[in-house]
Every structure is written in structure tokens, then in C-alpha cells.
Amino acid sequence: MTEGKQxxxxxxxxLEVWEPVIGLEVHVQLATKSKAFSASAVSFGAEPNSLTDPxxxxxxxxxxxxxxxALALALRLGVATSSQIRAKSRFARxxxxxxxxxxxxxxxxxxxPLCENGHLDVIIGGGIKRVPLQRIHLEEDAGKTTHVGxxxxxxxxxxxxxxxEVVSAPxxxxxEEAGEFMRSLHRLVRWLDISEADMEKGQLxxxxxxxxxxxxxxxxxxxxxxxxxxxxxxxEHAIESEIVRQxxxxxxxxxxxxxxxxxxxxxxxxxxxxxxxxxxxxxxxxDPDLPPLVVDGATMGGVLRTLPxxxxxxxxxxxxxxxxxxxxxxxxxxERALADYFDAAxxxxxxxxxxxxxxxxxxxxxxxxxxxxxxxxxxSPIPPATLSALIVLVENGTISGKIxxxxxxxxxxTGEGPAMIVERRGLQQISDTATLWEIINxxxxxxxxxxEAYTVGGKDGxxxxxxxxxxxxxxxxxNPVITSDLLHKRLGR
Amino acid sequence: MSTVSSGGPPGAVSPAFWSVADIAQRIAAGEITAxxxxxxxxxxxxxxxxxxxxxxxxxxxGARAAAAEVDRRRAANAPLGPLAGVPIALKDVLVTRGxxxxxxxxxxxxxxxxxxxxxxxxxxxxxxxVLGKLNCDEFAMGSSTENSAYRVTRNxxxxxxxxxxxxxxxxxxxxxGLCAAALGTDTGGSIRQxxxxxxxxxxxxxxxRISRWGVVAFASSxxxxxxxxxxxxxxxxxxxxxxxxxxxxSTSLDAPVPRFTDALTxxxxxxRIGLPQEYFEAMDxxxxxxxxxxAAALVERGAELVELSLPHTKLALPAYYLVAxxxxxxxxxxxxxxxxxxRAPAPELLEMYARTRGAGFGPEVKRRIMLGxxxxxxxxxxxYYKKAQQxxxxxxxxxxxxxxxxxxxxxxxxxxxxxxxxxxxxxxxMYQADVFTLSCNLAGLPGISVPCGLTGDGLPxxxxxxxxxxxxxxxxxxxxxxxxxxxxGERRPSGIGGIA
Numbered sequence: 001m002t003e004g005k006q007x008x009x010x011x012x013x014x015l016e017v018w019e020p021v022i023g024l025e026v027h028v029q030l031a032t033k034s035k036a037f038s039a040s041a042v043s044f045g046a047e048p049n050s051l052t053d054p055x056x057x058x059x060x061x062x063x064x065x066x067x068x069x070a071l072a073l074a075l076r077l078g079v080a081t082s083s084q085i086r087a088k089s090r091f092a093r094x095x096x097x098x099x100x101x102x103x104x105x106x107x108x109x110x111x112x113p114l115c116e117n118g119h120l121d122v123i124i125g126g127g128i129k130r131v132p133l134q135r136i137h138l139e140e141d142a143g144k145t146t147h148v149g150x151x152x153x154x155x156x157x158x159x160x161x162x163x164x165e166v167v168s169a170p171x172x173x174x175x176e177e178a179g180e181f182m183r184s185l186h187r188l189v190r191w192l193d194i195s196e197a198d199m200e201k202g203q204l205x206x207x208x209x210x211x212x213x214x215x216x217x218x219x220x221x222x223x224x225x226x227x228x229x230x231x232x233x234x235x236e237h238a239i240e241s242e243i244v245r246q247x248x249x250x251x252x253x254x255x256x257x258x259x260x261x262x263x264x265x266x267x268x269x270x271x272x273x274x275x276x277x278x279x280x281x282x283x284x285x286x287d288p289d290l291p292p293l294v295v296d297g298a299t300m301g302g303v304l305r306t307l308p309x310x311x312x313x314x315x316x317x318x319x320x321x322x323x324x325x326x327x328x329x330x331x332x333x334x335e336r337a338l339a340d341y342f343d344a345a346x347x348x349x350x351x352x353x354x355x356x357x358x359x360x361x362x363x364x365x366x367x368x369x370x371x372x373x374x375x376x377x378x379x380s381p382i383p384p385a386t387l388s389a390l391i392v393l394v395e396n397g398t399i400s401g402k403i404x405x406x407x408x409x410x411x412x413x414t415g416e417g418p419a420m421i422v423e424r425r426g427l428q429q430i431s432d433t434a435t436l437w438e439i440i441n442x443x444x445x446x447x448x449x450x451x452e453a454y455t456v457g458g459k460d461g462x463x464x465x466x467x468x469x470x471x472x473x474x475x476x477x478x479n480p481v482i483t484s485d486l487l488h489k490r491l492g493r
Numbered sequence: 494m495s496t497v498s499s500g501g502p503p504g505a506v507s508p509a510f511w512s513v514a515d516i517a518q519r520i521a522a523g524e525i526t527a528x529x530x531x532x533x534x535x536x537x538x539x540x541x542x543x544x545x546x547x548x549x550x551x552x553x554x555g556a557r558a559a560a561a562e563v564d565r566r567r568a569a570n571a572p573l574g575p576l577a578g579v580p581i582a583l584k585d586v587l588v589t590r591g592x593x594x595x596x597x598x599x600x601x602x603x604x605x606x607x608x609x610x611x612x613x614x615x616x617x618x619x620x621x622x623v624l625g626k627l628n629c630d631e632f633a634m635g636s637s638t639e640n641s642a643y644r645v646t647r648n649x650x651x652x653x654x655x656x657x658x659x660x661x662x663x664x665x666x667x668x669x670g671l672c673a674a675a676l677g678t679d680t681g682g683s684i685r686q687x688x689x690x691x692x693x694x695x696x697x698x699x700x701x702r703i704s705r706w707g708v709v710a711f712a713s714s715x716x717x718x719x720x721x722x723x724x725x726x727x728x729x730x731x732x733x734x735x736x737x738x739x740x741x742x743s744t745s746l747d748a749p750v751p752r753f754t755d756a757l758t759x760x761x762x763x764x765r766i767g768l769p770q771e772y773f774e775a776m777d778x779x780x781x782x783x784x785x786x787x788a789a790a791l792v793e794r795g796a797e798l799v800e801l802s803l804p805h806t807k808l809a810l811p812a813y814y815l816v817a818x819x820x821x822x823x824x825x826x827x828x829x830x831x832x833x834x835x836r837a838p839a840p841e842l843l844e845m846y847a848r849t850r851g852a853g854f855g856p857e858v859k860r861r862i863m864l865g866x867x868x869x870x871x872x873x874x875x876x877y878y879k880k881a882q883q884x885x886x887x888x889x890x891x892x893x894x895x896x897x898x899x900x901x902x903x904x905x906x907x908x909x910x911x912x913x914x915x916x917x918x919x920x921x922x923m924y925q926a927d928v929f930t931l932s933c934n935l936a937g938l939p940g941i942s943v944p945c946g947l948t949g950d951g952l953p954x955x956x957x958x959x960x961x962x963x964x965x966x967x968x969x970x971x972x973x974x975x976x977x978x979x980x981x982g983e984r985r986p987s988g989i990g991g992i993a
Contacts, residue, residue, distance in 0.1 A: 054608050058827045060601065061588040061610060061707040063742050093823050095869075097846055104826025152842075154831070283869035285878055288714035288820055290743050 011244060015174075018250075019215045020243045021223075022178050022208060023170035026185055027163050028195045029141065029203040030073045036140040036162035037064030037107060044201045048155040056160045058102030063289050066091075070162035073194045074114055074138050075295065075303045077164060080192055080310055081133055083118030085300065088292040091138070094282045099154045100143035108165075110284040113137035114293065120168070120188070121312035123333075124180040126326035128312055131181055132169040138293075139163050144202075158202070164194075170209060170220065175239040182206055182235050187311050191336045199231050206235055210242045212250065221246070222256040226270055228263045238263040242270060314339050322346075322355025328363055337377040338362070344384035354391065361391055365408045381412050390418040398422065399429050403476055431479040433486065436470070439478070440490050443469040455492050463487065508533050509670035510985070513579050513727040516673055517620075520567065520578040527563035527578030530673075531556055531622055534580045538624075538671050544989050546646040547656075547666035549585050551625035552592050556580065559622040566620075576734055577620030582672040584663050585626040586633050587718070588707040589613055592623075596709045597641040598631045600853025601834045610707020611742070612676060612718050612735040619734045624672050627662030631855045632825065633678055633711045635659050636686055636926045639914065640857045648691060649986035650952055654911040657687030663721045664691035668986050674722045674731050678708060680715045681813055682906075682930025685942035688721050689906035689955025692944045692981050694728045694972065695721045699962050700937035701746035704739030710824040712817040713744075715934040725943060725973040729753035732965065748963055756966035757973045762795030764971060767899030771806035772929055776908040779948040783979070784905045787945045787956045790978035791903070791971070799899045803891040808884045809932040814924060815868050815881035816935070821858075822865025828853060860920060889936045896961050901971055904929050906942040906955035929957060939965045943972040944981045953981060 034041055038055040055062040078085050092110035115136035122129045143159035145152055166185060172178045186204055189195040197204040211223035224246070229238050246256055261270040309317075311333040318329040333339050345358050366387065370377060382390075390411065394404040399422055407418045407427065422428055430436060443466060444451050454462040466487050470478050508530060511519070519525045535553060542548050563578040565571075583589065586596045590609040595601040609617070616623065630640035638646045638661025646661045648654040649669040656665040660677025664687035667675050677684040679697035688695025696719045703718045710716060720731035733754065738747040766788065773781070788798055830836035830849030837848035854862070868877035895902060906929060917923040933940040938959050945956035956975055960968045 054606075057832055059588075059606065059608075059833070060594070060596070060604075060709040060827070061606070061705075063706050065741055065743050095823060095826055097826070097829060097843075099829075099831045099842070102827060102832060104829060105823055281871045283823070283866065283871070283874075285819065285823070285869050285874060288712075288744075289710075 011240065014244070014247045017215060018212045018243075018247050019217070020174060020239075021170050021211050021213065021220055022172035022175075022239060024166075024168045024172065024178060024181055025207040025209070026166045026168075026182065027141075027205040028077075028166060028185070028189050028197060030070050030162040030164060031193065031195050032067055032069045032073065032162055034067055034069075035160035036067055036070055036138070037160060038067075040160065042161050043157075044203075046157055048153070048157060051157040052159070056102065056156055058104075064107060064287070066290060066293065067162065070138060071114075071293065071295070072299070072303065073162075074136065074164050075299065076192045076307060077166070077189065077194055078115035078118065078136055079303050079307055080188060081115070081118035081120055081136065083115035083133065083136060085295055086112060086114055086116070088112075088294055089114045089137075090292050091287040091290045092284045093287050094139075094284055096280045096282060098142070098145070099152065100145045100156065100159065102143070102156060102159055106140060106142060107287055107290070108139035109137035114295075120166075120181065120184055121310070122177070122181050122184040123187075123312060123315055123330055124177060128316065129177065129180075131171055134167045134169055136164050136166050139165060170211075170223075175236040175243065178208060178239050179232060179236040182232060184312070186232075187334065191308070191311050202230065205230060208235070208239050208242075210239055210246070211256070212243060212246045222258050224256065224258065225260045226263055227260060227273070231265070234263060234265050237268065238270060241268065245270075308336065311336070311339070318355070318359070322359065324356055324359045328359050331363055332359060335377065338367075341366075341377055341380065341384050345388045348385045349388040350392065354395065357391055357395070358388070361387060361408075365405060369409070369412050381415055382408070386411065386417060393418055393422060397429055397431055397479065399427055400476065400480060403427050403429070427475075427477060429479050430474055430477045431482055433482065436478060436483055436486050437490075439470055439473050440466075440483070440486050443473060444490055451491060463491075466491070506983075507670065509537055510723065511673065512724055513576065513673050513722065513730050516579045517573075517575060517577055520563065521573055523567065526567070527560035527622060528557070530578055531560040531580055531624075534624060534672060537669075541669055541989060542671060544647065544652065545649060545665055545669055545671070546644045547627055547662040547669065547671055548582070549595060549597065549626045549628050549643055549662070550593055552589075552623060555592060556622050556624050559617070563620055563622065574618060574620030575730070576616065579621050579673045580624045581616055581621045581731070582624040582627050582663070582666050582675045583613065584629050584633075584660050584675065584677045586629060586678055586709040586711070587613060587626075587676060588709065589623065589626065592626065594626065594709065595643070596632045597629050597643055598853065598855070598858065599642045599835055600828045600850070604834045608707065611704035611739045613707065615735045615737075616676075621734070627660070627666055627675060629662055629677075629683075630659035631858050632709065632821070633659040633680055633683055633716075634821070634857050634861055636682070636923050637912070637914075637917065638662060638687075640855055642855055645914070647989065648911045649989050650692065651911065651950075651988045654913050654952070655690065657690030657907075657911060659683040659687075660695075660721060661687045661690075664688050664693050664695065667691070667693045667721045667723055669989065670985075674720055674727055676718055676731070676735070677721050678711070678716055678718050679930075679934065680711050680717075680817060681934050682927040684719045684721060685906050685930050685940055685955065685957060686927060688942045689944070689953065689957075690911035692953030692984075692986065693721050693723060694725050694941065694943055694976070695719065695955075696728050696732060696941040696965065696968070697933065697939065698732060698736060698965050699746070699939045700934075701744050702736050702748075702939070702963065702965065704737075704742040704745045706739055706741040710820075712820040713824060714820060715813075715817060717934070725941075725969055725976050726754065726757060728941070728972075729757060729969050732969075746963070751966050753966055753969055756970045758970060759974060759977070760795075761791055761971055761974045764791070764796040764901065764967070765799050765899040766791055766796050766971070767799045767801050767895050767902040769801055769803040769806065769895065769902055769904060771803050772904035776905055777910070777948075779910065780905045780908060780954055783946040783954045784903065784956055787975055787979050788903060791974065794974060794978070796971075801895050801898055803888075803895060803932070805884065805887045805891050806932060809888055809935055810924065810928055812881040812884035812888070813931045813935060814864065815877050816885070818861040818865035819868045819878045819881075820865065822862045822869065825854075825858070825862055857920070885935045888932055892932075892936050892938060892959070900960075901967055902959040904957045904959070906930065906957040910948045910950070910952035910954055933959050938962060939968055941965075941968045941972050943975045945975060945979045947981070947984070
């Protein structure tokens with residue numbers, strides 16, 4: 001790995017000369033109950049080959065019948081990426097021989113895909129980069145082969161699971177952009193309930209096409225295809241190491257071979273696949289068992305009606321409408337339930353200038369408590385209206401922010417409403433000047449040495465001591481602003 | 494078990510040749526039991542099929558159980574299906590639960606399917622007794638049944654001649670009275686041509702009329718199941734049972750199924766019969782004469798003849814031999830030795846594939862896989878498969894136009910009567926035997942072959958009727974009139990000992 005470290009260390013300098021060009025092909029498993037072309041169930045982690053039927057096994061005489069639930073999900077992604085949706089798309093057969101491909105062909109889409117020319121809004125840094133998508137098409141997954149010593153085991157549970165393949169234009173300029181593309185796509189498909197998109201379960205898989213060229217050059221360099229990138233961490237790591245590998249070859253006067261390379265996460269490097277595995281002529285042709293896939297107006301209408309506001313739109317809106325920082329906005333849109341929670345709290349909150357405050361409470365207090373107790377946001381013991389009510393108590397001065405946090409914790413734990421807790425425990429903030437003046441007099445009288453040291457001796461640090469004493473006397477209920485004013489007056493400076 | 498003597502009263506027809514309707518009615522009436530009919534058939538199969546070679550498997554136990562069930566229901570006065578007790582045999586490309594299905598190929602040797610084809614489900618639900626599986630060309634690729642990996646099937650009219658193909662086991666068994674009816678499949682004429690060669694009625698319904706679920710695929714956009722029977726009325730009854738929408742087949746048509754038996758009015762007055770000139774160019778004189786006689790008989794009964802042209806007919810054969818092999822090369826990719834059927838072990842995966850497919854497929858299947866693989870190569874798709882599909886559109890348009898001027902088309906089913914074994918020296922010679930039947934599949938139309946006389950040598954000939962999409966009823970109506978006028982009557986094959 002020393003070699004890898006060196007190259008990564010040298011990368012910024014290399015990138016002044018060389019420009020990486022990256023395109024991604026991402027497979028997303030659609031969260032349907034049954035497979036793409038049969039009633040066989042879909043689930044992760046079942047007994048090998050238990051989720052099959054005659055069609056999934058590719059038995060003679062079986063025929064595919066398309067599961068339209070997969071279409072609805074694919075269309076959501078198509079619309080969310082502003083893609084052109086084909087009213088009549090076609091399934092095509094893609095042929096190759098492999099033991100986990102039962103029919104000897106995969107049902108996919110070729111020259112008439114469902115979606116074309118869309119774009120994905122990628123949240124990167126503080127902004128959004130709009131990355132063009134060449135296409136999104138439907139296809140079925142293959143099974144899974146594992147090699148155990150000299151034998152190979154085939155599990156067809158995954159065979160026939162519906163997928164969409166999302167193909168980006170080669171317009172990602174760095175490993176980081178590729179990583180953020182994956183994160184944005186992951187966020188989007190989860191947001192739209194299209195897929196669980198768990199990379200560890202193979203529900204989101206990424207192949208990357210990588211090439212480099214001299215900056216200013218128009219022509220694309222020879223590309224390699226990286227396969228088997230199965231975690232977000234590896235997306236960036238694998239692409240970066242491929243960029244470095246290509247730069248080294250070209251700088252040493254060599255040439256890039258167009259090939260498919262397999263990322264080996266354990267070794268942290270990619271290795272070329274055997275060429276005979278890569279050199280396939282897939283012999284695509286329209287599947288004669290399946291009529292054209294028709295998207296009618298009613299289906300499109302349903303998708304458009306039920307499409308929620310997208311994460312990239314909210315990311316933008318949170319910054320513009322509420323002045324929330326890009327970082328906080330990004331966290332808020334990391335999960336639709338979280339963003340929905342925030343929006344619900346904002347909606348019930350009186351006035352429209354509290355977005356940032358609410359965001360702070362959500363991101364700090366609420367997320368902290370949820371994480372600590374391992375509770376998903378959807379099952380938060382504090383509903384949005386309750387959080388808003390608590391914030392109102394702080395905003396109108398009934399309680400201090402510090403007390404507010406205490407009340408949050410108690411309410412989170414017990415489910416009791418914040419106003420009730422304040423009432424029951426008598427935690428209302430003391431803002432009455434006369435009451436506070438009396439307390440301050442008592443406190444100062446009790447510590448004459450400190451008072452002299454501050455007033456005469458100029459020991460500024462002692463001001464905090466007196467604030468603390470007042471808070472102690474009031475169990476933290478003293479209004480800090482008024483307390484500070486009155487203390488200055490009493491101490492004479 | 495008792496069997497019914499084939500003697501009976503003078504002039505009576507042997508039960509082996511009873512019609513489908515007769516068998517069902519007599520069982521329902523209690524004149525005979527399903528078991529008696531079945532045993533008659535089993536005894537005949539035992540006696541004749543050694544020489545005839547129609548069956549690949551006889552499901553004695555399954556058939557006896559099914560027949561006993563019919564008899565039990567009859568005895569209990571339970572409702573009986575329309576085909577209750579009718580012994581029917583199936584071309585071996587139709588998948589049968591628990592009963593070996595080979596498509597006449599070594600590559601499927603030993604495969605026992607876990608499910609029934611849609612048509613088999615329909616037959617069983619109607620009370621039919623599934624007798625067994627019938628020989629055919631391997632994966633239905635051929636026109637003589639000579640491409641079977643397992644056995645030779647002879648023409649019951651002349652054992653030196655082929656029964657036709659690919660459904661040759663079906664036509665031979667029906668003609669020889671080894672079953673009341675059979676199912677075949679037709680991709681380019683594979684029901685109609687053997688029906689003509691063996692003196693049977695064979696119908697290929699409209700593409701989509703019958704579900705292909707459970708039909709071992711040859712060419713998906715052309716394959717269609719249909720009946721082979723000894724009469725048009727029997728074809729109507731069997732078709733009635735197996736036709737209809739099935740959501741498991743996405744190309745299945747969701748169209749109402751008429752009562753086909755009601756169509757058999759015996760009337761053709763006013764029916765416009767088209768004679769496409771391209772179908773009357775090269776053929777044997779016997780064939781020409783028989784079809785002319787058929788046309789004349791129809792005219793005599795009030796039909797009108799319309800001479801017309803289907804100008805793209807000559808493109809059908811080349812288009813077919815791109816589309817069918819291309820689809821076949823894809824459909825047969827699943828036979829890889831991994832999950833079922835033959836596996837020829839090898840240390841390396843690719844070698845295992847190569848050995849399995851090398852040993853499992855016969856020469857004609859390999860030829861078509863190679864043709865199809867070539868046609869689908871990257872960069873060649875437009876020039877071959879796509880072009881062929883465009884030709885299909887032209888052929889369809891020819892028919893659409895023709896059916897503005899006529900109601901059915903009349904042609905010979907084949908250019909010759911049944912040929913001798915080995916007579917077709919090259920694959921292309923063999924392909925030419927289907928020249929009159931291919932267009933119907935390319936256009937997705939229904940077609941029927943009805944016997945229309947014998948050659949001078951006593952071999953049966955078939956007249957083909959082609960109809961509008963979903964208009965099987967008119968084909969059956971006109972077919973029944975042809976059958977009555979110029980059909981074989983009581984003439985039966987006598988080429989193999991003991992048939993009659």
C-alpha cells in the first residue's frame with residue numbers, strides 16, 4: 001500500500017496536467033415483492049435457491065410476464081431525473097453463457113430504453129452539479145456464483161430480480177464527483193421508495209468507466225471499465241487508484257489498454273479480467289416473448305401526482321428560504337423522513353423566521369437523541385409539533401435555551417409535553433426585574449470579597465462567577481440577558 | 494383389462510377410429526368406459542407402434558389413472574368435462590408434469606418437468622386422458638421427423654415414406670388410430686404439413702390464440718400449438734378446449750373464443766375463396782389436380798373464387814430462415830448442462846458447455862443455432878433479423894390486402910405428397926418442402942390443412958386454407974365442406990400391418 005499512498009499524495013500535482021473523465025453505470029434493485037417476470041418472491045438472505053420457480057430456473061417452455069410494479073418504480077426515477085420517457089419501450093435479450101444466467105440471456109433493454117437524456121442533481125460541496133444521464137433502462141438481475149475451492153455454487157434467488165441500470169454521461173471529473181454521484185443517486189432512490197439501495201446487499205452496484213486526457217484536450221482517452229465496486233468508500237478509492245494508474249502509464253510513455261478491470265478491495269487495487277470473459281458479442285435482439293412496454297397517460301399521471309419534492313430541490317430551498325448552511329441542509333435531506341420531519345415542524349411553527357433555529361434543534365438535540373437510542377426518525381417520541389412548541393417556549397422567553405434542552409430530554413424520555421413539564425416543575429424563566437434584583441443583591445452581599453475584587457480590583461473573570469451564583473439560586477431559570485444587565489448595574493461596572 | 498374388439502357389427506367403425514365427440518358421448522352415455530377406450534389404444538400402440546414409431550413415451554400408469562378417474566366420476570354421476578375419457582397424445586415439445594419431455598433431443602434426456610403446459614392443463618381439466626408423448630423433429634426443427642434423436646416415425650400410408658414434420662409422430666399416431674387426437678406445434682408448417690402427409694386435419698390457430706406456456710420454444714414469434722385430428726369437427730372440439738387467454742404468455746390474445754362447433758354449418762354459399770397465384774407455380778400434378786378439384790367442389794356449393802396475388806410470397810422462405818434460426822439460437826441458449834438435461838463433464842466451464850451442447854444437439858439444430866447466431870451478430874442485426882422482420886410486415890400487408898377481396902385463401906398444403914426417407918438430400922431441399930406453409934406463421938394467421946384426396950400412388954394430399962386473424966371459425970366451416978366433398982371418407986392407411 002505504500003505505492004498507493006505515494007500516488008495519492010502526488011495526485012493533486014498530476015491533476016494539474018491530467019483531466020479524469022468518468023462515467024458510471026449503476027444498477028439499482030427495485031423494491032418489488034416479486035421478480036421482474038415471474039411471481040417468485042424477492043428477499044435478501046433466504047436459503048440459496050429457495051426463491052425460484054420454473055421461469056427463474058429457465059426451464060423449457062416457461063415465458064416471462066412483466067411485473068408492472070417494476071415499471072412504476074422505474075418511472076419514478078425517470079421523472080425525478082427529468083428523463084424523456086418512451087411511451088413504447090422494448091425488452092431485448094442480451095446473450096452470454098454463465099451458470100448464474102439460467103436462460104443464457106438476460107432480459108434487458110437495448111436500443112429502445114425506458115428513459116433517456118435525463119440528469120441527476122448531485123449535491124457536492126455547497127452546491128449542486130447537474131450530471132447528464134444517457135439512459136435508465138429496466139432489466140433482470142442474474143443469480144450469484146460463489147467459488148469454493150474447485151467447485152462453484154450458484155444461487156438463483158437473485159436471478160430475475162428487477163433492476164434499473166442508470167448510465168451517466170462521461171462527465172464526472174474526479175473520484176470525489178463520482179462518489180457524490182453515487183451518494184446522490186442512493187439518496188434519491190431511497191427518497192422515492194424505489195430501492196433500499198443497500199450496497200452491502202448488492203442492491204446498488206456500480207461500474208465505472210475511467211479515462212484520462214491532457215487538460216484542454218477534446219478527445220477522450222482510452223477507457224477502462226472498473227467492475228465490482230460495492231461500497232461508497234471503494235467508489236472513490238477504486239476510481240482514484242485507476243486514475244493514478246493511467247497517469248503513470250501515460251507519463252511513462254505507455255498506452256492504456258481498453259479492458260475490464262475487477263476492483264479487489266482487499267488488495268486495494270484493480271486487476272484485469274480475463275479477456276475472454278470481457279469479449280462478448282451480446283447479440284441483442286427484441287425479446288419476442290414480450291410485447292412493447294407501453295406507458296400510458298394514467299400511469300404517468302399517477303407517477304407525477306405522487307412524486308414528492310426531491311432532495312436536491314429541498315437542499316436548495318432550505319438554504320434559500322431558511323438561511324440554513326449547505327452542510328446542515330445536506331444532513332437534513334440525507335433521509336426523506338428527516339426532511340419531512342423538519343418541514344412539518346416548520347409548517348406548524350408560528351412565524352416563518354425560525355427555520356434555522358428549528359434545524360439546529362433537529363440536527364443537534366433530536367438527531368443526537370435518536371442516534372443514542374437507535375430510534376429511526378419515523379418513530380421519534382417527539383413529534384414535529386411538540387418540538388415546535390418547545391422552541392416557542394424558548395423563543396418567547398418562557399424558558400431559557402438551557403432549560404429547553406433539559407425539557408427536550410425529559411419529553412423525549414417520558415413523552416410528556418414541554419409546557420406541562422415547565423408548568424409542573426416550575427421552570428418558567430424569571431424575567432421580572434424586581435425579583436432578579438433582590439436575588440442579585442443577596443448573591444453580591446454573600447460574596448463581598450469577590451465583589452470588591454471585580455469592582456475595584458478589575459478581575460473581569462469574576463463576572464461569570466456572579467452569573468453562576470444567580471443561576472444556582474434560580475435553578476437556571478434567571479433570564480440571562482436581564483441578569484447580566486442587572487449584575488453590571490449592581491457591581492458598578 | 495378388457496378391450497373392445499375392433500371387429501364389432503358389420504360396417505361399424507373400430508373404436509380406435511371413433512371421433513372425439515363420439516368417444517366423449519359414448520362414455521358419458523355409459524356405452525363404454527374410458528378405461529375400455531384407453532386399453533384399446535394401449536393394445537394398438539403395443540401392436541403397431543413398434544413399426545410406426547410415433548410415441549417417445551406412453552404414460553400407461555398416468556393414463557390408466559386418468560381414465561379410472563373419468564369412470565369413477567361417471568359412476569358417481571359427477572359432471573364430466575367435454576373431452577372426458579378421450580385419449581389424446583402430445584407432441585414431445587409440450588411440457589408434461591412428471592412425464593419426461595425431450596423435444597426429441599438428447600440434450601433433454603431424463604428431464605422430468607415439474608409443471609404442465611397450459612394446453613395440457615386445459616386438456617386435463619376437460620377430462621382428456623393424456624396417453625403419452627409423440628415423436629417429432631428435434632426441437633421441432635424439420636419437415637420429416639427424421640431429425641428426432643430417438644427414433645424413426647413412418648408414414649402409416651407407406652412405411653417407406655416420412656410422416657412429415659416436425660409433428661410427424663402426431664400425424665402418424667392420429668392417422669393410425671393410436672389416439673383420438675393429438676397436439677402438435679407449428680412454426681412454419683409443422684402441423685399442417687404432416688397432417689397433409691398422413692391424411693389428417695391439422696390446424697395452426699392465430700398466433701396468440703393458444704398460450705405457449707409450457708411449449709418448448711423453437712421460434713417464439715412463430716410457434717403455435719394446434720390440433721391434429723381425423724376430422725374437422727374433432728379439430729374444432731380440441732381447439733375449443735385449448736384456446737383462450739393466458740396471462741402467463743404475454744403474447745396471448747385476450748379475445749373471446751367463439752363456439753367453433755357452431756361454425757360447422759356445412760354452408761359455403763357466398764364465401765369468397767382467394768387463390769393466390771404465387772402458390773400455384775411449382776407443384777406435383779397430383780397436387781394441382783387435387784386442389785383444383787377442391788376449388789371446384791367449393792364453387793359447386795356456392796362459393797366464389799377470386800384469383801389474386803400475394804407478391805411478397807417468394808421472400809417468405811428467406812425471411813423465415815433468418816427469423817426462426819435467430820430466435821432458436823437464443824431460445825436454445827438455456828441448454829447448457831448446468832441445471833437439467835444432459836451434462837458432459839469437463840474440467841473447465843467453457844469446455845463443459847461445448848461438450849454438452851456438442852453431444853446434446855443434433856446436426857440440424859446445430860446448423861440453425863449457427864445460422865441464428867450469425868444473423869444476430871453485432872453489426873449484422875439490421876441487415877438480417879431486422880430486414881427479415883420488415884419482410885414480415887410486407888407479407889402481412891399482402892394478406893391484409895388479399896382479405897379485402899376474399900374471406901379465405903385456398904392453396905395446396907405441400908408441393909408434393911409424403912416423400913421417401915432420405916429424399917431431401919440437402920437442408921435447403923428440405924426447407925423448400927414448407928414453402929406454402931411458412932407465410933402463415935410469418936403473418937400470424939390461422940391455417941388449416943384438410944385432406945383433399947389421394948395421389949395415384951394412394952398417398953394423401955392436403956388442401957390448405959388461410960384465414961383472417963382470429964377467424965378460425967371460417968376455416969373450420971370451409972374445411973368441413975372440403976372434407977365432406979373431397980376428403981378421404983372411410984379410406985384409412987394400410988401401410989402398416991394391423992392399422993385398420
